[in-house]
Amino acid sequence: MRLFVDYTLSGVSAGMVYAAVALGLVLIWRSTQILNFAQGAMAMLTTYVASTLLEHSFGYWAAFALALVAGLVLGAATERVLIRPVEGRSAIDAVIVAIGLLIFLEALAGAIWGSNPRAFPAPFKLVGYVIGGQPVEFTPFDLFIVLAVLLLMGLMLVLFRFTGVGLRMRASAFAPEVARLLGVRVNRMLTLGWALAAMAGALAGVFVAPKVFLSPTYMDSILIYGFTAAIVGGLESPVGSLVGGLGTGLILSYVGGYLGSSFQATGALVLLVVVLMVRPTGLFSRVQPRRV
Amino acid sequence: MTGALVLEGLSASYGPVRALDEVSFVVAEGSITAVLGANGAGKTTLLRTITGLVRATRGSAVYGGVDLVGQAPEEVVRLGVAHVPEGRGVIQELTVDENLRLGGSFRRDRQGTRATIDEVYAMFPALAERRRRSTNTLSGGERQMLAIGRALVAKPSVLLLDEPSLGLAPRVTTRIMALLRELVADKRLAVLLVEQNARSALSIADQAVVLGLGRVVLAGAAAEVAADESLRHHYLGY
Numbered sequence: 009m010r011l012f013v014d015y016t017l018s019g020v021s022a023g024m025v026y027a028a029v030a031l032g033l034v035l036i037w038r039s040t041q042i043l044n045f046a047q048g049a050m051a052m053l054t055t056y057v058a059s060t061l062l063e064h065s066f067g068y069w070a071a072f073a074l075a076l077v078a079g080l081v082l083g084a085a086t087e088r089v090l091i092r093p094v095e096g097r098s099a100i101d102a103v104i105v106a107i108g109l110l111i112f113l114e115a116l117a118g119a120i121w122g123s124n125p126r127a128f129p130a131p132f133k134l135v136g137y138v139i140g141g142q143p144v145e146f147t148p149f150d151l152f153i154v155l156a157v158l159l160l161m162g163l164m165l166v167l168f169r170f171t172g173v174g175l176r177m178r179a180s181a182f183a184p185e186v187a188r189l190l191g192v193r194v195n196r197m198l199t200l201g202w203a204l205a206a207m208a209g210a211l212a213g214v215f216v217a218p219k220v221f222l223s224p225t226y227m228d229s230i231l232i233y234g235f236t237a238a239i240v241g242g243l244e245s246p247v248g249s250l251v252g253g254l255g256t257g258l259i260l261s262y263v264g265g266y267l268g269s270s271f272q273a274t275g276a277l278v279l280l281v282v283v284l285m286v287r288p289t290g291l292f293s294r295v296q297p298r299r300v
Numbered sequence: 301m302t303g304a305l306v307l308e309g310l311s312a313s314y315g316p317v318r319a320l321d322e323v324s325f326v327v328a329e330g331s332i333t334a335v336l337g338a339n340g341a342g343k344t345t346l347l348r349t350i351t352g353l354v355r356a357t358r359g360s361a362v363y364g365g366v367d368l369v370g371q372a373p374e375e376v377v378r379l380g381v382a383h384v385p386e387g388r389g390v391i392q393e394l395t396v397d398e399n400l401r402l403g404g405s406f407r408r409d410r411q412g413t414r415a416t417i418d419e420v421y422a423m424f425p426a427l428a429e430r431r432r433r434s435t436n437t438l439s440g441g442e443r444q445m446l447a448i449g450r451a452l453v454a455k456p457s458v459l460l461l462d463e464p465s466l467g468l469a470p471r472v473t474t475r476i477m478a479l480l481r482e483l484v485a486d487k488r489l490a491v492l493l494v495e496q497n498a499r500s501a502l503s504i505a506d507q508a509v510v511l512g513l514g515r516v517v518l519a520g521a522a523a524e525v526a527a528d529e530s531l532r533h534h535y536l537g538y
Contacts, residue, residue, distance in 0.1 A: 172405055179391055179402050186389040188373040189351060189382075191406035191454060 010142065015265040016258065017146035022233075023257020024157040028212040029234025030241060030249035031164065032205035037243050039181040039201040040095060045106040048231030049113035050086070050206050051213030052224060054078040056121050058214060059128055059222055068131045075210050083206025087199045095198070117224040125226070128217035153215045157250075160211060164204070164246050177201060229273070233260065236276045240283045242290025251291065255279075304329040304490035305350075305381070305458050309359035310369075311514075312349045319345040321514040322359065327458065327507075330488040332480065334505035334522060336498045336536060342514040343494040344386055347460045350492075351376045351383040363458060378406055382456035386463050388447040390435050397431040399446055403453030413453065420449035423479075441472035448476075452483075458490045459483075465497045473497065477504045498536040502526040510535045 029047060036044045044050075058075035062068065090109060094101040132148035168174035179187040180197035188194050216230050233256055241252025256279065263275035283290065305327040312320040320342050327333045335343050348354040350361045352373045361368040368376050377383070391399055400420060404413035421428035424445045430437055438446060444464050451459060461480070465473040481504045484491055495501035502508060505522035518525070518535050525531055532538060 172401075175394070175398055175402055176405055178394065182393045183389065183391045185353065185373075186385065186391060187402070189353075189377060189385060189389070190402050190450070191374050191377040192402070193374050 011265060014145035015261045017144055017150070019258035019261030020254065021146065021150035021153050021257070022261060023237075023254040024154050025212050025215050025230065025253075026233045026237040026256050027250045027253025028157050028160065028208045028215070029230060030238035030253050031161065031246055032208040032212075033234060033238040034241070034243055034246060034249045035201050035205040035208070037238070039177070039198055040091065040102070041099065042091065042102040042106065043235075044205065045103065045231075046086070046109035046113060047205070047209050047234070048227030049110045049117075050079070050082055051209035052222075052227045053113050053117060054082060054206075054210040055128065055213035055217050055222060056117055059126065059217075060121075062129065068129060072131070072214060075214050076207050079207040079210030080203040083203040083209075084199045086206070087202035091198075091202070092195070114224045121224075123224055125221035125223040128214075128222045130218035134218065149218065156211065156215075160208060161246060161250050168246070173197075173200070232273070233257075233276055236280050239280060239290055242293030244290075245292045248290060248292030304363065305492065306362045307350070307359070308362070310346070310349060310356055310361055311358045312345055312354050312356050319354075319514050320349055320356075323511070323514070323516055324359075325507075325509050325516065325519055327490045327492050329457070329490050330484055331506040332484055332491040332493055332504055332522075333507040333509060334498075334501040335492060335494045335509050335511060336501060337511035337517075338537075339496070340513075341511040343511055344462055345514070346511070347383060347385075347462050347492065347494055350460060351381065374406075377454055377456070380455070380457040381460065382451035382454050382458070383460040384447045384451050384462060384464070386466065388443050390438075390443045390446050390450075392435050394435065395432055396427055396435055396438070396446060399435060399450050400427075400431075400453055403450035404455075407454070416453050416455060420452055424449055440468050441476065444468065444472075444476055445479075448479075456489070458492070460492045460494075462494045463496060464493070465495060465500060470500075473500050477501075480504060498532075499538060 032047050033044060036042055054075045057078045058071040061071040061074055086109065090105050091102065094105055130149040132152050134147050134149055136143040136145055136147050168178060176187065176192045177197045177200065179190070179192055180194040184194050212230065213227060216227065220226055237252035237256040238249055240255055241248030256276065259279055260272050260275050264272045307326070308324045310320055310323045311318070323346060325333070335346060337343055345354055349356050350368055352368065352371050356369045359369065363379065363381055366379060368379070368381065371379070391402070394402065400417045404416060407413045421431070426442050427446055427449065435443060435446065448461070448464070464476055468476070477500050480491060480493070483489055493501055493505060502522050502525060508520060508522045508525040509516055510518040518531065
């Protein structure tokens with residue numbers, strides 16, 4: 009029972025990180041039908057930016073905020089410079105660009121910062137809360153992660169549901185040509201979508217680094233679990249990425265806890281296959297499946 | 301005749317295929333010009349070229365002293381030329397109200413936009429009843445009304461309509477055509493109406509332009525074209 013509580017709590021914390029990564033993937037997928045394989049590498053880069061700022065005696069919160077800003081800028085620049093030329097071309101072109109960016113960014117980070125893992129601080133204690141006289145696997149930092157990702161999701165929801173910009177972004181995603189005829193500057197909405205996606209990734213990057221150390225490839229496995237979460241959630245709705253992230257986090261935590269951590273990647277694959285067999289479009293999707 | 305929209309030598313191609321060939325005519329303020337012709341005659345391409353969705357290879361489309369050729373679609377509507385695309389273009393993932401708000405999302409005056417949206421609701425009470433509902437609950441005719449209403453929220457001077465009667469029952473088509481006539485009278489709109497349904501388009505149009513293989517093969521007063529049996533028979537097949 010105690011173990012179950014521990015696995016559940018650490019699953020929730022990990023799931024929130026996967027949800028943030030999934031949110032970034034979803035934002036980009038639904039507006040450009042591109043799977044951003046560089047999402048993790050972009051988050052890695054912004055976390056290195058934060059790490060460098062910390063070395064230059066910036067405070068944690070300043071570095072945290074600037075990592076998010078760096079995410080916004082990196083996302084917007086990626087869309088403008090690399091993605092725009094392949095927009096509207098076949099999907100494989102964008103995939104190749106994204107994978108190219110992934111390799112480039114990891115090599116760039118290695119060249120600048122070296123490939124030795126470095127520690128990254130957390131703003132809160134990494135010692136578990138004590139409940140009923142027993143410490144549990146849930147730290148003040150985990151609580152911060154959960155609240156921060158929930159806040160991010162809430163802000164995205166408000167943005168999309170209740171603001172003019174959000175309405176234009178949704179219209180650009182669902183029907184770009186019609187949106188243009190209505191005066192929506194669709195290109196700007198795509199840039200904004202990429203910027204927000206990279207910011208969500210940057211948040212995940214800062215949350216993962218204290219637990220695993222910072223290295224050029226530290227986000228690779230997180231990206232895979234984020235992908236699983238996004239696909240389980242249906243790749244289209246921010247709510248789906250939250251549910252997909254939590255589900256993936258919990259299941260992987262149970263698999264890792266009861267079967268051993270070497271089974272986690274297999275667990276992700278099994279989860280993916282099962283969901284795709286039962287509901288091929290993911291749990292939260294409006295798309296009708298098509299028989300071919 | 302003062303022209304709201306003046307087309308001169310407008311041409312466009314899809315690769316080596318000429319889709320529009322030197323199309324010239326004038327759409328006057330407060331009037332309806334019906335663009336007729338068989339499938340593939342270039343009717344839809346004409347509208348798409350005016351709004352910049354298809355690049356013109358030569359010629360001009362001047363509105364209010366500005367050549368629309370070379371402008372992006374999102375800028376053309378801001379200048380006052382609204383385009384209701386074929387198949388209506390209602391965004392199904394959005395509610396009725398969101399569709400209408402989107403139509404005025406580039407406008408700076410929020411109150412004015414809200415007032416225009418309320419005007420549209422007054423014009424189409426069926427939409428007002430379902431403003432918070434998904435557009436999936438609308439009938440074909442209501443969707444067409446939503447698409448036209450949404451274009452009106454942009455406060456255009458020129459309205460380009462692509463096959464508004466497509467897939468609608470004759471009774472509904474008649475209502476939409478009557479409504480267009482009223483709009484033109486009320487708002488002094490210049491309307492370019494592309495239609496496969498020549499009979500109902502001619503019933504409300506002032507001017508008729510018949511396209512064939514991208515060229516203007518016949519242009520004249522709508523009443524004359526409708527009255528001349530041999531013209532109708534030869535060009536419009538009825």
